[in-house]
Amino acid sequence: MKLRTLLFLALSISFSSFAQKKTDYATFKKELKQKKYTPEVILDKALNYSSSHDIYVSELIDACRFFSSDRRKYRICVNAYPRIIDKRNFFQVYDLFQNFSFAIQLYHNTQANQSEVSEIDYPNAEYYRGPTTNSCNKPMPEYQFRSIYSQIRNRRNNGNRYLKDIISNNCLSTRQIMKLTEKLQSNRNRYDLLKFAFQFSYDLENFYYTEQLINDNYLKQQLNRFIDREINQLNNHVGFDDCRPLSQNEYDYVLKSIKDERFTKERLKLAKQHIERNCFSIDRIRPIIKEFSFDKDKLNLLKLSYQFCPNKDQFYKLKETLSFSRYKREFDQFLLDH
Template sequence: MKLRILLLLGLYISFATYGQKKTKYESFKNELTQKKYAPEMVLDKAMNYTSQNDIYVSELIDACRFFTSDRRKYRICVNAYPKVIDKRNFFQVYDLFSSFSFAMKLYHNTQANQNVISQIDYPNADYYHGIITNTCKQPMSEYQFNNLYNKRGNRRNYTVNDLKDIISHNCLSTAQIMKLTEMVQSNGERFELLQFSFPYSFDLENFYYTEQLINENYLKQRLIRFIDLEITKINNQPGYNNCLPLSQNEFEYVLKSIKDERFSKERLQLAKQHLERNCFSIPRIRAIVNEFSFDKDKLDILKVSFQNCPEKDQFYKLKETLSFSRYKREFDQFLLNN
């Protein structure tokens, strides 16, 4: 009799806890649907909820669907990962991203590091394909950075000016800048140093990770707004091309994913998504175009791929992928217009 009562009590507590969690999530979800909030406010609410509450993968996927930007989905998923209850299902999250590089980056900064215990989540710049500046095109190697980092016996003796001097003479990853910033103690000095360091970071879109180093909410929000503003300025520069070419393995994955689509409509849509979000050379564009049979589809792909092609002066060579004179003339006109 006692055993039955204990079992019933245990079931009651479990259901009550689950019901409470679902109520909390439903309340959070209702907040996201409120049109009165600006997009930045919706993102802040998602980041706050996922950092403070346990969450199932299905709920995380549901929450991410309120955002169209891969970068924002990525930030939420990385932030939520420590609180995910059913981590064995986390692989389902990768399908949220239209850009393969974001899915790969999420894996390397979550499941690939799940055995590493750290209070700070450092971003991985190895698979970064976001915006960069002309002042920092290749970050310092980890070997060089470790030599620099351990150069002085007592690293606590570094002043903000010492660290500014080091950072301004090098190109660093965001993770490396974060490790240097941790040498100063106050939130104010960290905020000052991070603002100064932004132009010297290679993986600029990973710079949002630095908010972990600021404990004061006011300064944290100022830092996030500063990063948003700086990235917007870079994107709005005339003629700025904010993409880097995929690695060979990444390109092979993209090509295979296009080939694996059974229907031409879905294959065309997937190809366009990749071409809109990544840089492709002339030979790689040709390889993608050759996966299609009809000139109409080929021409659509060529038009989409032009914007992010780093070899625009050679783009005319892709005319040979078209068979019919009508589409060749349209291709010529497109090049003249652009």
């Protein structure tokens, strides 16, 4: 009797899970049929769904029929492969393509790599519930990361500078940061990049996994001590999430990256991102503000910087970065209101 009850319960759970999954796909398919969406939006929805749901080959084929482009079908299939439930049936997908080269490319990027076993243990950020920073509260979707990673694979040289630019302009999971770091050959370069990347990681407490990328014992110890220090500061220091100081090397990199932007709009966007993610003293805010020509842009940055500045009592000293009295008066009024 007990065995029968257990079997019935197991079957009920399995049926319930299957029914829920079918409901999820039905809802997703209904979304694809919406005529109000552009093809780009539909593609984005398909990539998002296949990144976050287990899917059968029959469902994948069904979803791909909403797209006429072989290139878009390919992107969806590559994206969906890790979460395909019945991989033994994946060969059926190749018939979707009019151009045989896409089928070959799909095979080499999916089933041909099945036997490859990674020696690296990557953390999963999907269920992470630990501390995060205000600037990184949702990691980049996997399909977007794959697009960036694919571009990196096609480059001959992927130096620290190039990878830092990618990391500093995005919110990434520790796994994604590890995949980028693997592109560097030397232990020292990997160590430097990982220290820089910590603040841009979503699942901060998973960052200990990165030690696997360092073969030098001394650098591995230094990395773990750095992570220990940062995690302790994160847990013990009030306001850490809102105001994180940079090392001098990190600050120099931030300032140089802002200077290197040719267009004011992009320079302003980058400056705002760094200000929101970090903690700048008066002396460090001033050089950033002086990289801009117009008082309007300067004032907007000053107002943003104020909430992340640890020495607010001296913020009035930054008034001299403004040229026109109108903006100086507005700056004074802002300080009085805060």
